[in-house]
Amino acid sequence: MITLGQKKKKREFPTAFTVLFIILVFAAILTYVVPSGRFSRLTYDDTTNEFVITDQNDETTMVPATQKVLDDFDIQLNISKFKEGVIKKPIAIPGTYTQIEQHPQGLIDVIKSPILGVMDSVDIMIFVLILGGIIGLVNKVGAFDAGIEALSKRTKGKEFMLVVLVFALTTLGGTTFGLAEETIAFYPILMPIFLISGFDAITCIAAIYMGSSIGTMFSTVNPFSVVIASNAAGISFTTGLTYRIVVLILGSIITLAYMYWYAAKVRKDPKASLVYDEEPAIRARFLKDVDTEGTIEFTFRRKLIIIIFSLSFIVLVWGVAFGGWWFEEMSALFLGVSIVIMLISGLSEKDAVNTFVDGAADLIGVVLTIGLARAINIVMDDGMISDTLLYYSINLISGMNGPLFAVAQLGVFSFLGFFIPSSSGLAVLTMPIMAPLADSVGLSREVVINAYNWGQGLMSFITPTGLILVTLEMAETTFDKWLKYIMPLMIIMGVFSVVALVIGTFI
Structure with missing residues (x-):
């Protein structure tokens, strides 16, 4: 019985940490239920021009790197792909799967896995911490405040164009060079702009996360998914490119x-709004240093800082797309930009350094989420x-025919995508085995490539072991709110993918 003055405590959805830990325990339980097993692996050693065969017991054998060896192993790839x-x-x-001694992951393994996950993800974590530091600096000098005010005046009455622009750019990045983890950098910058423009946090998340997700799902020339999958399947990535572009455009619309x-x-x-109850906390986090009354002057110093800050993102995109950059280079870029902003900010040395440290501290929860997500993959591996x-x-x-085969492949890759969130890892693991199955039912191997792309991409909308929980932690939003938003769209895109796959079997 509730007495006068008491309020019934509202049941809250668990945080990202708790959700990930529950999945971690579930993954550990699976290691007791699902039999342990392994395929033999083949790797090319360019220093000796030999193939290294690693069997189920981790014993290695060196064999000459010849086409005959590939044919003998029923690997339907040209030797040039390796050389x-x-x-x-x-x-x-193919055909080497062997069940091995069970490797159950017990209590000690579960407890250790987040530590190993942090150690394995330290490059991403450093990037996020430096990003937090630079955001703190830009906020401190009022550059964001003045910039947001100027932007809001220009976009008044055309606010949804902001959503379209962000979505289009992240989709383009996803479909061309696999823009994904890099989008973590966008939330602290774009969330205040979206909130000031009258959108809620869910819309900002969708514009960024779904942009990159739709782009990577319907990849056209993404080297980390469609290109590597096509190569592993023994076909050119340009096969079916026109159809993939059409499907990408329709999916984006x-x-x-x-x-x-x-x-x-x-x-x-x-x-x-699905996050209406959380709106005060979200606005407190992202607008705490923003002057919503628009009283901060857009001075030359602030303009210069915004220009330098914006240019760093252009350099980042160039580096990832064309320079072979990864988190080490991206972190170095933002650290260098942070130092430049400190020098021109007008802040004292102590104030500038403390501001950077405080900004990094704001994202500690995000970096720990990254480590915990990686722990799940470690337990399964x-x-x-x-x-x-x-x-x-x-x-x-096996044994399915035509359109049914294509749709079943989509389901299989969606299922595997939940447990293997790495697009390149899933491609290399599955394509040498899955692609030849298309030959046996009279379909083009590009059908398997599309099923792989669209199936794993569809699951990425909600896969906790991927980026979504890290994104939600960054945006102060719980997983249940995201599920309420995304599930209708996920069903729609699932039906759309099935229809596109079936049509693809007749082209």
């Missing part, structure tokens, strides 16, 4: 229409159940 460096990662050898419907509903009635799940999936679709 030219197109395929660098170990690939699974569908997603933007859904985002517009939600944004318009919230603009009409703010209480319709150490439990050696990923290959078993692939083996079961192969047996499930």
